[in-house]
Amino acid sequence: MMPHARPASFYLWGQPLFDRILARSWQLLEPTEAELQPDLLLPGSLNEPIIQGGGRVLSNVCTHRGARLLREPCARKNLRCAYHGRSFSPEGKLLGRPGFEDAPPSAEDLPSLPLHSFGPLQFTAIQPALPFPSQLQERLSFLPLENFHLDPAATRDYTVNAHFLLYLENYLEGLHIPFVHPALNQALDWKSYRMELFPGGSLQIGLANADGPAFELPPGHPDHGQRIAAYWYALHPCTLLNFYPWGLSVNRLLPEGPERTRIRYHSYVWKEELRGKGAGGALDQVELEDDAIVEEVQRGLRSRLYRGGLLSPRWEQGVAHLHRELDALLADPTDTL
Ligand code: FES
Ligand SMILES: [Fe+2]
Incomplete structure (x- = not known):
């Protein structure tokens, strides 16, 4: 059956969200x-x-x-x-x-x-439901993370007037990229975009267009020979780790209310000379485009007529995976908080 876009966990605010989901995740x-x-x-x-x-x-x-x-x-x-x-x-x-x-x-x-x-x-984590995902270490061991340095001048907050799960759902799919992010779309070979799911999150892989910056991947790496412009990791439900050839952009989702989320950005720079280029270039612009569309969805979901749509099997697997994990946490009988 095709997954549905509006799970039971939606609009959750208060104790079930805090104790069963947020306190049980990294x-x-x-x-x-x-x-x-x-x-x-x-x-x-x-x-x-x-x-x-x-x-x-x-x-x-x-x-x-x-x-x-x-x-x-x-x-x-x-x-x-x-x-x-x-x-x-x-x-x-x-x-x-x-x-x-x-x-x-x-x-x-x-x-x-x-x-x-x-x-x-x-x-x-207060009481983690899952071990920390090993997927990151396995995929990213080629990066010298000890050489990634925090740039305090690039730390910033955005406020989005939407539930944090709507923000996360938007992050989890690449289907909106050509429509919402025309400049980012230019930097990507959008049709080659793909994703992988793992317990506790997902990875989206963006391939560079012909001349954009790409990772230098060593022989033996699962993506060796491909021009990868971005590894976008979501760790459910509050952490986004965006690896680009210049370094790492970290976004933390801080839920502040049923229709309010703060997004905190930190930048860890590796190759300063590649900053501002390619898929990891105009991050502020991409953020504002995402914030605007997510706020549109928040307004749309107040409708009495909207029933929830089907999710695309090719593009929205990450959204369906999030829904399954949230529903499992809400139903978990081992919850002791
Ligand atoms: S000594 Fe800390 S609350 Fe009493
Ligand atoms: Fe986006």
Whole structure:
């Protein structure tokens, strides 16, 4: 049966989305220079207080009565709670607990979250439903990710007045490229576009037109001999990793409301001389074109007459794959949050 465009998970906002989907998927951490950095995981939706640094992610909530522990970035040191003076090591171990001198020992260390590093990127999850996808490492091991450097001047936010899943659905298909992105379409050999699905996300592969920049792929690479202009990875449901011959453009989807999403951009540059060229060139323009069409869809979906359309088997497999994974998470009986 052809998949349908409007799954049960749509328009989801609140606890089922936060606990069953967002808390169970891998999230990219904000880059930081600080040794210990307080942060919120998915500000605007999950709002989970965390401390990152020193190769760890810890809960930033005191295990006594729940006060926030670390308020400012700082060098590595023991942490003292401002409420009743409990102290913890930078690894989260409970060191002191005033008022409990006569009480029996208790297991009240700070909870620790899993951490997965991929090049300069660090991911965590509150309770991951799946291991971090191995597909990225397998496909991209030819890239010297240690030479990719964050360009802070290129960090920016966009606000889109649409549900974040509509934004993600748009990202997951190349069918709209010739219609919405005429300039990007010029840089691509659109008919050769293809995609691969894997647990937790998908990969879209854009081939360069005749003279655009392409990756130099070593012999033995699955795409060796092809002129690849872009590897577009979606890690469901909040992380987009766009690899171009110049480097990596990272987009984090930060859901802020049922019809509002912030898109945070970071650029990691490898070959400065290729920036601004080819499929990874005019990223701001492509973003504004996508934002405008996604907001159109948000308005269209308020219709009482729209019933949801069929998805193209050639072009919209990624959208159908997302729907299946979201529905499986919503129905997962092992959910313990
Ligand atoms: S809440 Fe932290 S010591 Fe009481
Ligand atoms: Fe697009």
